[in-house]
Amino acid sequence: xxxxxxxxxxxxxxxxxxxxxxxxxxxxxxxxxxxxxxxxxxxxxxxxxxxxxxxxxxxxxxxxxxxxxxxxxxxxxxxxxxxxxxxxxxxxxxxxxxxxxxxxxxxxxxxxxxxxxxxxxxxxxxxxxxxxxxxxxxxxxxxxxxxxxxxxxxxxxxxxxxxxxxxxxxxxxxxxxxxxxxxxxxxxxxxxxxxxxxxxxxxxxxxxxxxxxxxxxxxxxxxxxxxxxxxxxxxxxxxxxxxxxxxxxxxxxxxxxxxxxxxxxxxxxxxxxxxxxxxxxxxxxxxxxxxxxxxxxxxxxxxxxxxxxxxxxxxxxxxxxxxxxxxxxxxxxxxxxxxxxxxxxxxxxxxxxxxxxxxxxxxxxxxxxxxxxxxxxxxxxxxxxxxxxxxxxxxxxxxxxxxxxxxxxxxxxxxxxxxxxxxxxxxxxxxxxxxxxxxxxxxxxxxxxxx
Numbered sequence: 001x002x003x004x005x006x007x008x009x010x011x012x013x014x015x016x017x018x019x020x021x022x023x024x025x026x027x028x029x030x031x032x033x034x035x036x037x038x039x040x041x042x043x044x045x046x047x048x049x050x051x052x053x054x055x056x057x058x059x060x061x062x063x064x065x066x067x068x069x070x071x072x073x074x075x076x077x078x079x080x081x082x083x084x085x086x087x088x089x090x091x092x093x094x095x096x097x098x099x100x101x102x103x104x105x106x107x108x109x110x111x112x113x114x115x116x117x118x119x120x121x122x123x124x125x126x127x128x129x130x131x132x133x134x135x136x137x138x139x140x141x142x143x144x145x146x147x148x149x150x151x152x153x154x155x156x157x158x159x160x161x162x163x164x165x166x167x168x169x170x171x172x173x174x175x176x177x178x179x180x181x182x183x184x185x186x187x188x189x190x191x192x193x194x195x196x197x198x199x200x201x202x203x204x205x206x207x208x209x210x211x212x213x214x215x216x217x218x219x220x221x222x223x224x225x226x227x228x229x230x231x232x233x234x235x236x237x238x239x240x241x242x243x244x245x246x247x248x249x250x251x252x253x254x255x256x257x258x259x260x261x262x263x264x265x266x267x268x269x270x271x272x273x274x275x276x277x278x279x280x281x282x283x284x285x286x287x288x289x290x291x292x293x294x295x296x297x298x299x300x301x302x303x304x305x306x307x308x309x310x311x312x313x314x315x316x317x318x319x320x321x322x323x324x325x326x327x328x329x330x331x332x333x334x335x336x337x338x339x340x341x342x343x344x345x346x347x348x349x350x351x352x353x354x355x356x357x358x359x360x361x362x363x364x365x366x367x368x369x370x371x372x373x374x375x376x377x378x379x380x381x382x383x384x385x386x387x388x389x390x391x392x393x394x395x396x397x398x399x400x401x402x403x404x405x406x407x408x409x410x411x412x413x414x415x416x417x418x419x420x421x422x423x424x425x426x427x428x429x430x431x432x433x434x435x436x437x438x439x440x441x442x443x444x445x446x447x448x449x450x451x
Contacts, residue, residue: 041077041100042099042103047083047104047105047190049082077095084115089122100184103188105187105195106190109189117158120178120187126160128161129160129161131159134174138172170198177206216264218270218285221256230248233277238259254431291320291434294437297438307371308346308368342358342366346370359385365412378407378408382405385429387422387429389420389422402416
């Protein structure tokens with residue numbers, strides 16, 4: 001399947017399906033991305049002792065490297081440092097000496113451990129200057145929420161002299177930018193929702209054009225096939241086409257295949273070859289998520305969806321509704337954790353629960369049928385399984401999951417055995433349910449499909 005942008009969002013079949021996910025609420029893969037291969041050296045410094053203590057997952061490198069890649073740029077180094085003016089200043093001084101762009105995150109808040117501003121001022125030998133307009137904006141942020149601003153927030157209005165202030169539309173701490181000698185320093189707040197909005201609105205526009213023609217990268221996303229199997233099926237053919245670099249990034253249940261080379265036509269041939277070798281297992285390109293693809297397909301076909309969940313606790317519905325435009329196609333969902341709820345809310349037969357158990361293909365199918373009938377959706381997907389760590393048996397081990405899907409042509413159930421670790425299990429089960437929806441949307445009308 002191809003998810004390249006085209007002129008409209010209609011589903012067509014000419015050797016594959018093509019839709020414009022931009023028009024359908026998804027994220028279309030651009031394809032013509034370039035990498036600097038070290039010509040522009042970019043370093044990321046993430047600050048905060050909580051990152052090094054393992055108390056907070058450091059999501060900044062993943063997010064920022066992805067955004068930079070879309071600009072044709074690439075991180076060359078990433079360093080995490082604890083709170084402390086001296087520690088931050090030492091790493092920043094080293095990074096500034098060897099890099100063209102340095103991005104620092106965190107430490108811009110009002111508390112005593114937020115010292116990034118002071119560290120920056122020390123490295124660049126700048127005095128701190130009070131900006132009354134920043135304080136006014138901060139006070140307005142609190143007033144709009146009927147809150148009294150603590151006295152300590154005033155420190156966030158102190159800025160190293162001469163540096164550009166980046167407004168924070170989602171919080172109180174402004175970011176900073178400094179350009180000198182062809183280099184750029186960017187200081188961003190730590191909270192991801194603030195960092196992301198600021199980077200995309202204020203920093204990305206200034207970085208466009210930094211990348212020069214070089215090696216291009218394409219990423220193809222694959223579900224349900226391990227990285228070794230993907231390599232066995234495809235790598236020889238990809239090498240024969242002339243792909244210069246092939247990489248594999250495995251996650252539970254799926255693989256990203258990274259193709260790199262100078263010529264776009266060769267990369268496109270590689271993407272086409274992967275689709276040819278792997279078929280429906282290819283679900284998207286670039287940074288597309290499974291839920292974006294599902295919502296895009298459903299919107300393109302004006303198809304209504306519903307969910308019925310037990311072991312995933314509403315995660316499938318949550319992921320669908322994470323996508324803008326989901327309200328056009330998502331009718332509703334049920335979280336029926338107990339047997340009584342399955343029977344009462346979805347019409348699952350009590351004899352089925354007694355004979356086969358809640359974790360069974362029969363019950364998964366009846367959950368899907370019930371959700372479809374009660375919601376009026378075109379397709380309904382159901383999930384029931386054993387997330388663990390307890391509750392398993394020899395016949396039904398932890399990690400067992402059943403998927404059910406109901407459409408106009410009937411109902412189908414599928415058994416899978418996933419990782420017996422609760423959070424990973426839920427993520428994999430939700431991904432499998434979304435993938436089942438994707439395959440059925442591609443194959444609409446209903447027919448039995450192996451996934």
